[in-house]
Amino acid sequence: MEHQDNISEKFKTFVVQDAPPTVYYIPDFISEDEEAYLLEQVYKSPKPKWTQLSGRRLQNWGGLPRPKGMLAEKMPDWLQKYCDQISSLKAFSGKAANHVLVNEYKPGEGIMPHVDGPMYHPTVTTISLGSHTLLDFYKPLSSTQESGEPQTEESRYQFSLLVRPRSLLVLQDHMYQSLLHGIQPRFQDTLTDAVRNLPSAAEAGGAVAGDNLPRGTRVSLTIRHVPKVIKTTFLLGKKIRQKTDVMEPQSKRRKEAESDNADFWVALPVLSDQQSQDTELIPAFAAPITDKKETSRLIKELRSLYPLTGLTHIKRVRSHKSADGLYSPQVLLCLVSDAPDVDLHSESLAIESLLPPDIVGLEGLGLPFLVKIPAFPPLTRPQFQLASKHWPTTFHEDKQVTVALRGELFGGPQKARMQGYMEAALAAARAAAGLGSGQEPVGAAMVDPKEERILAVGHDCRGGNPLHHAVMVCIDLVARGQGGGAYSFEKYPACTAAMSPTSSHSKPAAESSKTIARVVEEGQPYICTGYDLYVTREPCVMCAMALVHSRIGRVFYGTASADGALGTKYKIHTQKDLNHRFDVFKGVLSQQCKDLYGLKDPIKH
Ligand SMILES: O=C(O)CCC(=O)C(=O)O
Numbered sequence: 001m002e003h004q005d006n007i008s009e010k011f012k013t014f015v016v017q018d019a020p021p022t023v024y025y026i027p028d029f030i031s032e033d034e035e036a037y038l039l040e041q042v043y044k045s046p047k048p049k050w051t052q053l054s055g056r057r058l059q060n061w062g063g064l065p066r067p068k069g070m071l072a073e074k075m076p077d078w079l080q081k082y083c084d085q086i087s088s089l090k091a092f093s094g095k096a097a098n099h100v101l102v103n104e105y106k107p108g109e110g111i112m113p114h115v116d117g118p119m120y121h122p123t124v125t126t127i128s129l130g131s132h133t134l135l136d137f138y139k140p141l142s143s144t145q146e147s148g149e150p151q152t153e154e155s156r157y158q159f160s161l162l163v164r165p166r167s168l169l170v171l172q173d174h175m176y177q178s179l180l181h182g183i184q185p186r187f188q189d190t191l192t193d194a195v196r197n198l199p200s201a202a203e204a205g206g207a208v209a210g211d212n213l214p215r216g217t218r219v220s221l222t223i224r225h226v227p228k229v230i231k232t233t234f235l236l237g238k239k240i241r242q243k244t245d246v247m248e249p250q251s252k253r254r255k256e257a258e259s260d261n262a263d264f265w266v267a268l269p270v271l272s273d274q275q276s277q278d279t280e281l282i283p284a285f286a287a288p289i290t291d292k293k294e295t296s297r298l299i300k301e302l303r304s305l306y307p308l309t310g311l312t313h314i315k316r317v318r319s320h321k322s323a324d325g326l327y328s329p330q331v332l333l334c335l336v337s338d339a340p341d342v343d344l345h346s347e348s349l350a351i352e353s354l355l356p357p358d359i360v361g362l363e364g365l366g367l368p369f370l371v372k373i374p375a376f377p378p379l380t381r382p383q384f385q386l387a388s389k390h391w392p393t394t395f396h397e398d399k400q401v402t403v404a405l406r407g408e409l410f411g412g413p414q415k416a417r418m419q420g421y422m423e424a425a426l427a428a429a430r431a432a433a434g435l436g437s438g439q440e441p442v443g444a445a446m447v448d449p450k451e452e453r454i455l456a457v458g459h460d461c462r463g464g465n466p467l468h469h470a471v472m473v474c475i476d477l478v479a480r481g482q483g484g485g486a487y488s489f490e491k492y493p494a495c496t497a498a499m500s501p502t503s504s505h506s507k508p509a510a511e512s513s514k515t516i517a518r519v520v521e522e523g524q525p526y527i528c529t530g531y532d533l534y535v536t537r538e539p540c541v542m543c544a545m546a547l548v549h550s551r552i553g554r555v556f557y558g559t560a561s562a563d564g565a566l567g568t569k570y571k572i573h574t575q576k577d578l579n580h581r582f583d584v585f586k587g588v589l590s591q592q593c594k595d596l597y598g599l600k601d602p603i604k605h
């Protein structure tokens with residue numbers, strides 16, 4: 001057989017004799033350090049990298065495989081290493097692995113019996129991390145029913161493989177092509193004789209038939225080769241990147257080349273006022289703790305006298321560095337407003353006036369002094385850092401916000417795609433400017449980020465109808481693509497919509513079942529659920545509300561606008577009393593978006 005002729009001798013010694021052709025099971029393929037490192041990388045990936053399915057969540061690396069081909073994305077180095085290692089063992093008949101699916105299963109989770117199908121080279125290799133699992137194999141539904149018995153999952157079950165953490169499993173031939181594989185959603189596995197690799201798996205883990213193995217969280221790296229790869233990105237029949245006219249003067253071309261480069265713009269989150277405002281401070285009294293042994297008693301007594309209600313984020317004690325470089329503890333006594341009768345201007349503040357000695361024993365306390373403490377819990381890392389300069393607080397960090405504020409939420413390939421989408425909006429804005437007759441130079445593109453597809457591109461058409469701002473046009477065009485829509489923009493050739501974006505049959509099974517789940521769960525899907533809007537300038541109140549009503553996923557704008565409702569005048573996307581909120585980022589190709597207005601910057605900084 002082709003694979004067996006090709007596959008490295010190293011694998012051959014690990015063939016599972018008691019299973020159909022061909023399974024290789026290699027215990028301890030990676031070390032414990034490598035396992036820890038890989039898990040760290042998996043959990044370090046930004047939140048949006050995860051797709052939550054009903055019984056597990058997954059990360060897709062290398063591109064989304066589709067029947068027409070996979071739009072390849074760069075594999076991160078931490079996965080590339082294992083793609084290379086497994087490919088060099090000729091697991092894929094000499095071809096290189098270019099796709100990794102990361103699955104995370106909590107105890108009690110699993111995956112339905114399935115075949116991986118023809119989009120992959122018929123070999124699947126899996127590195128397991130964190131916990132074991134039992135991978136079960138089933139024969140396919142046969143059209144000729146031999147016994148007249150119904151073909152249940154139970155009756156089709158054949159055998160299992162015990163897959164230990166740090167092992168590599170390679171399935172080929174009959175095991176890949178004919179049998180289905182799945183993982184039962186269990187909290188523990190009982191080992192039986194149906195586990196065909198028990199001898200080799202047990203050797204590495206000391207398990208025998210009859211043992212019960214409780215499951216922990218298992219992360220699997222399913223490493224495969226996708227033969228069909230599309231290298232160039234086409235959108236709405238056009239290439240993403242349309243190069244500028246070669247006749248333009250060199251300086252202009254250099255400037256465009258620079259600002260075209262994804263290193264020259266950064267998308268920053270537009271956060272709520274609470275997240276972006278400076279730390280509000282309130283005056284309070286603190287005092288040094290001169291005898292550390294008294295600390296816990298002092299805290300207890302102070303807490304009962306001055307509980308500092310509503311300030312649960314404030315730490316009662318801090319370690320203070322004095323001028324001589326030594327650290328000593330200080331304790332927060334109370335807010336200034338808690339002690340209205342205290343004369344702040346008196347030469348020496350008598351501690352007895354703050355702390356009645358019959359309630360708080362004053363042993364171990366030094367002279368009180370004034371401090372300022374943060375009035376609210378910090379919501380972002382910059383707020384936390386600022387707050388900590390005054391008095392230490394707790395901080396429940398939203399890592400995604402931290403990464404976003406550093407401008408690092410979107411990596412290289414993602415930025416390249418974002419740039420392509422904003423370029424489509426820019427092209428529409430330029431078309432609007434070319435029309436004259438009252439159109440503003442604003443363009444917008446609606447994108448399905450899961451499918452990486454532009455669904456509609458629109459520009460400002462207020463010359464024809466004062467309500468037809470670019471965003472309104474774009475939403476109406478998406479509705480049109482879904483079989484609805486109220487207006488015709490036929491006389492504007494730069495306003496286009498792709499037809500029926502939701503009826504694509506090309507999605508992998510997991511994706512399409514998710515789409516169905518969304519429709520079932522939420523009833524009629526809203527026009528823009530899960531979509532991203534790219535718009536050259538910050539939308540106005542009308543457009544922002546239309547985005548709320550159509551349940552937009554995220555908005556990316558190039559440049560702020562004096563009347564903007566997503567950051568400048570209002571932050572409609574963060575309003576707690578509206579029933580839909582969404583993330584907004586500004587700065588995508590900001591220079592080109594500003595250039596649409598000539599030298600006139602729409603907002604004065
Ligand atoms: O987690 C595993 O080992 C199996 C994953 C799998 O079968 C798949 O993603 O197709």
Ligand SMILES: [Fe+2]
Nearest residue numbers: 114115116181
């Ligand atoms: Fe699978």
